[in-house]
Amino acid sequence: MDFTSNFIVQLINGIALGSTYALIALGYTMVYGIIMLINFAHGEIYMVGAFVGLALVTIFKVHIIIAFLGAMLFCMLMAVSIEIIAYRPLRRSKRLAALISAIGISIILSNLVNLLVGPKPQTFPSIEKILFEIKSFDLIAGAQINTLQILLIIVSAILMIGLQYIVKRTKVGKAMRATSQDYDTAALMGINVNRIISYTFAIGSALAGAGGVLVGIYFGVVKYNMGMLPGMKAFTAAVLGGIGSIPGAMFGGIILGVIEMMTVAIGFSSYRDAIAFGILILVLLIKPTGLFGKQIFKKV
Amino acid sequence: MLSIQDIHVKYGAIRAVMGISFEVKAGEIVALIGANGAGKTTSLRSISGLVKPEQGKIFYNDIELTSMPAHKIVEMGISQVPEGRRVFPLMSVLENLEMGAFTRKDKNKIKDDMKKIFQRFPRLEERKNQLAGTLSGGEQQMLAIGRALMSNPKLLLMDEPSMGLAPMLVQEIFKIIREINSEGTTILLVEQNARMALSIANRAYVLETGQVAISGEAKEMAENKEVQKAYLGL
Ligand SMILES: Nc1ncnc2c1ncn2[C@@H]1O[C@H](COP(=O)(O)OP(=O)(O)O)[C@@H](O)[C@H]1O
Ligand SMILES: [Mg+2]
Numbered sequence: 337m338d339f340t341s342n343f344i345v346q347l348i349n350g351i352a353l354g355s356t357y358a359l360i361a362l363g364y365t366m367v368y369g370i371i372m373l374i375n376f377a378h379g380e381i382y383m384v385g386a387f388v389g390l391a392l393v394t395i396f397k398v399h400i401i402i403a404f405l406g407a408m409l410f411c412m413l414m415a416v417s418i419e420i421i422a423y424r425p426l427r428r429s430k431r432l433a434a435l436i437s438a439i440g441i442s443i444i445l446s447n448l449v450n451l452l453v454g455p456k457p458q459t460f461p462s463i464e465k466i467l468f469e470i471k472s473f474d475l476i477a478g479a480q481i482n483t484l485q486i487l488l489i490i491v492s493a494i495l496m497i498g499l500q501y502i503v504k505r506t507k508v509g510k511a512m513r514a515t516s517q518d519y520d521t522a523a524l525m526g527i528n529v530n531r532i533i534s535y536t537f538a539i540g541s542a543l544a545g546a547g548g549v550l551v552g553i554y555f556g557v558v559k560y561n562m563g564m565l566p567g568m569k570a571f572t573a574a575v576l577g578g579i580g581s582i583p584g585a586m587f588g589g590i591i592l593g594v595i596e597m598m599t600v601a602i603g604f605s606s607y608r609d610a611i612a613f614g615i616l617i618l619v620l621l622i623k624p625t626g627l628f629g630k631q632i633f634k635k636v
Numbered sequence: 637m638l639s640i641q642d643i644h645v646k647y648g649a650i651r652a653v654m655g656i657s658f659e660v661k662a663g664e665i666v667a668l669i670g671a672n673g674a675g676k677t678t679s680l681r682s683i684s685g686l687v688k689p690e691q692g693k694i695f696y697n698d699i700e701l702t703s704m705p706a707h708k709i710v711e712m713g714i715s716q717v718p719e720g721r722r723v724f725p726l727m728s729v730l731e732n733l734e735m736g737a738f739t740r741k742d743k744n745k746i747k748d749d750m751k752k753i754f755q756r757f758p759r760l761e762e763r764k765n766q767l768a769g770t771l772s773g774g775e776q777q778m779l780a781i782g783r784a785l786m787s788n789p790k791l792l793l794m795d796e797p798s799m800g801l802a803p804m805l806v807q808e809i810f811k812i813i814r815e816i817n818s819e820g821t822t823i824l825l826v827e828q829n830a831r832m833a834l835s836i837a838n839r840a841y842v843l844e845t846g847q848v849a850i851s852g853e854a855k856e857m858a859e860n861k862e863v864q865k866a867y868l869g870l
Contacts, residue, residue, distance in 0.1 A: 507738070514724050514735050520686050521722040526710030526739035526787065 344479035346601035347594060352485045352554065354593020355492035359547035360570030361577070361585035362499060363540030369580040370516040370536045372431060376438035377418060378544060379567015380445035385411045385545025386558040387449055390460055400466045404549045411545030412538040419537045424530070442563075450560040457559040460552040463487075488550050495546055496586050499539065503582060512536055516580070565609065569596075572616040578626030587627065637662040637822055638683070638714075638791060643692030645678050652678040654846035655692070660791065665813070665823045667833040667854060669867055670843035676826040677719050679843070680793045683824075684716045685709045696791070711739050713790035717797055719826075721780040725769025729760050732768050732779055736786030746786070753782040756812065774805045781812065785821075792816065795826045810836055830867040834858040842867065 360382050367375045385407040392403035422441050426434040463484055464470055472480040503509035515522040515532045523529050551566070552558045573592045577584025592615065596608045604611075619626060638660040645653040653675040660666045668676050681687045683694055685706035694701045701709055715736070724732050733753060737746045754761035757778040763771060768779055777797055784792060794813065798806040806829065814836050817823050827833035834840055837854040842863060850863060857863050 507734075510727070510731055510734060511738065513727060513731075517724045517726055518722055520706075521718060521724070522735075523686060523706035524684055524710065524716050524718060524722075525735045525783075526707045527735075528705070528707045 338477070341477040341479045342601055343598075344475060344477060346597040348475075348479070348481050348485055349600075350594030350597030351590060352488045352593070353597060354573075354590035355489055356547045356551050356554070356589075357566065357570045357573045357593050358586045358589025359492055359495060359543045359550070360566060361573040361589045362496070362582060363544045364571050364574040365577070365579055365582060365585040366512075366536050366540040368574070369582075370512065370533055371423065371427065371434075373423060373434050373438065374571065376435065376567075377441035377445060378540070379563035379570070380442045381411050381415055381541045381563070382544040382548045382551075382567065382570075383449065383558070383560065383563030384414065384445060385541075385548030386460075386552040386562065387453065387458075387548075388545065389549035389552055390458060390558055393461055393466065400463075400553075404546065407545040407549045408542040409545075411541040411548075415537040415541030416534045419534060424533075446560050446563065453560065455560060457557040460556050460558055462556065463553050484554060488554050491546070491550060495543055499543065499582065502539065508532070508535055569609075569612050572612055572619075574626075575616055575624075576619050576626055578629030581626065581628040584626055584628030637697060638824070639695040640679070640683070641693045641695070643679070643682055643689040643694065645675075645682055645687055645689050647678075647687075652846055653682070653689070656843065656846065656848055657692075658841045658848060658851065660822060660824050662790075662822055663817075663820075664838045665817050665825060665836055667830075667837035667840040668824065668826045668843060669828070669830040669833055669840060670849075672828070673845075674843040675846040676843055677795055678846075680716060680718075680795050680824070680826060683709075683714065683793060707739075710787055713788075714793065715784040715787040715789040715791075716793040717777075717780045717784045717795060719795035719799070721773075721776045723768040723771070723776050723779050723783070725767065727768055728765050729768055729771070729779055730764045732783050733760075733786050736783035737788075739787060745788075749786060749788060753785060756815075757782055774801055774808075777801060777805075777809065781809075781816075785816070789821060791822045791824065793824045793826075796828055797825075798827065798829050798832065806832065830863070831858075834868075 360378065363378050364375060367373055388410045389403045389407040392398050392406045393400055418441055422437045423434050426437055468483060470482050470484050472482040474480055503512060511527045511532050512535065514525065515527060515529055519529050569592060570589065573588035574585045576592060577588025592612060596612055599608045599611045640656060640658050642655050642657050643653055644655055656675065656679055668679065670676055678687065682689050685701065685704055689702060696712055696714065724735065733750055740746055759775055760778055760782055768776065771779060781797065797809050801809065810832050813823060813825065825833055825837065834854045834857055839852065840854045840857045841848050842850040
């Protein structure tokens with residue numbers, strides 16, 4: 337394989353990986369947008385999503401599509417409960433209190449899964465057995481893309497377009513935006529602010545659950561601590577795009593995935609994580625509002 | 637229609653309202669006037685359910701509002717134009733108006749009401765796709781009023797709608813308040829501009845440090861020596 341071909345292959349890998357970062361990053365950014373909390377448990381919600389998907393496919397023998405939707409639903413309900421139990425009582429306290437609570441939830445979830453299934457990686461049934469045979473297609477310069485990558489990218493794209501539709505066009509989505517701009521005034525419109533915050537957690541976490549199952553299918557293994565690193569990278573992606581910005585999280589995720597795989601392409605694969613977090617530090621130093629940061633109007 | 641009975645409100649240790657009572661009858665314009673920090677905004681926030689009085693009661697047509705959540709109070713037919721306008725800056729004019737109609741389900745009537753608002757404020761229609769944060773102060777005030785009207789309120793609470801506006805616009809806003817009232821909406825108006833407020837109100841209450849100091853018919857209040865000295869600069 338020559339350089340161009342390798343470049344294209346890694347670009348595709350980067351977009352696929354970046355799509356999963358984007359799915360997770362959306363939850364960080366939505367929750368931050370509405371309650372100004374960096375939800376440290378979000379990476380673990382993604383991990384739980386992957387395990388729920390695995391359990392549904394292997395133990396309950398349901399179709400992968402049902403397992404996918406089931407994992408999304410489970411993550412929704414779990415995140416809504418977490419918000420009510422662990423964050424809502426702290427909403428009027430200092431922000432650090434809720435942050436610590438989130439870290440606590442993150443530790444509880446990863447340890448709970450460790451306890452239930454053990455620390456060994458669990459293999460996800462191969463997509464070839466449960467959905468379709470993986471075929472590869474030739475692109476230019478001898479580079480190839482396979483059906484699994486196409487699946488991952490398309491499903492992520494559909495979810496993100498769906499999210500954009502909800503947020504831009506539906507009544508709930510508009511209420512989410514209004515609430516994220518001004519709680520009191522949102523309440524004066526007749527918006528049930530608590531309910532809208534629940535919806536936000538539900539939607540963000542459904543996306544993380546979807547991401548978990550997709551990653552399970554794509555990489556073939558899931559593990560109790562798999563939420564940690566992608567969680568932090570997705571957070572980086574959200575900051576890179578501009579925390580609070582939904583398009584920012586989408587592009588930030590893709591850009592980060594591509595940069596990471598490009599690092600691999602030029603032969604620095606052992607530095608891929610360092611590069612990702614280097615970007616986080618650079619963004620925070622140079623442009624804390626990120627690529628799509630929109631601090632034009634001050635928050636009331 | 638609205639009856640505030642001896643409410644007390646605290647923010648932490650700060651006592652903002654200390655035993656205020658007043659009434660608003662259907663069809664009236666009632667003015668609440670008083671210096672900065674007198675407790676006017678806090679009184680409106682209590683009615684809307686944004687703060688909970690620690691003592692006292694609020695009734696709306698014999699239904700107790702005191703412990704009702706804010707979003708339910710809007711459903712009862714009470715909406716508010718908050719102090720400082722508080723439009724949603726990152727949403728368009730149209731979306732801001734839609735938010736005003738959040739509790740309603742009658743799609744066709746909402747459309748009609750939106751048309752009426754655009755007739756009343758043609759500037760808003762010209763700018764309907766513009767972000768509310770980019771509007772001028774006067775336009776934002778019109779949007780805040782339009783948005784509050786979109787819930788089709790029976791009682792409209794207005795908190796200093798003339799604040800920070802040029803004299804021409806102040807006139808315009810007061811004209812609009814009178815029109816809204818003559819079309820059947822009861823109004824509770826908080827104002828620093830006491831002269832203008834008294835000129836359009838039926839009755840008025842003067843608040844001083846969290847209590848009602850003087851109250852009565854607006855016309856009589858405008859002639860009251862104390863009120864003239866303290867609030868009308870005469
Ligand atoms: N959020 C708040 N936290 C603490 N104190 C407040 C808050 N809002 C108002 N206050 C205090 O409550 C008192 C009444 O304020 P307010 O109701 O805003 O008066 P007005 O609208 O008449 O100017 C003032 O002393 C003010 O400083
Ligand atoms: Mg005030």
